[in-house]
Amino acid sequence: MLRSIIVSASLTGLGLVSGSASVVMASEAHQALNIGFVLYTKGAAPGTLNARWTYQNVYSGKGLATGGPKEGFPGHYHVRYYDEQGKFSDEYDLVIERAGAFYNASWITDGKVSAAGVGMEVEKGLAIGWRRVAD
16 A cells, blocks of 8 residues: 555656646747737727737737728738837738638738738637748
8 A cells, every 4th residue: 555655656746747847848938939919909990900919928019000991800901019118019011801700811011921810809809819921
């Protein structure tokens, strides 16, 4: 019986140690992910979207997309993003297209796609996961 308890405790300890190692490795890898997320909500003025964004969970801020359609999300916008302190970060032409029940999005700079993502409507807006596109 004592031997069973010792073996069980040893295996539990080994599981905890290996579990901790996995968490550390995932945490270390997290910094290098090329993944962003943005939530667009309808702005007060027709054709505008307010943005709340993050990239790699390291950079984040707000933004404003203008020039879009009066209704719905699909359309062509011009979007400017700012960091948490309100300092200008990036500017893109944004194209949102419906893809069945979901959406495709492209952020364009100088006629080239800089980032692409997929999203879906949520209770208060349009949620999009995205990644930068390598040259």
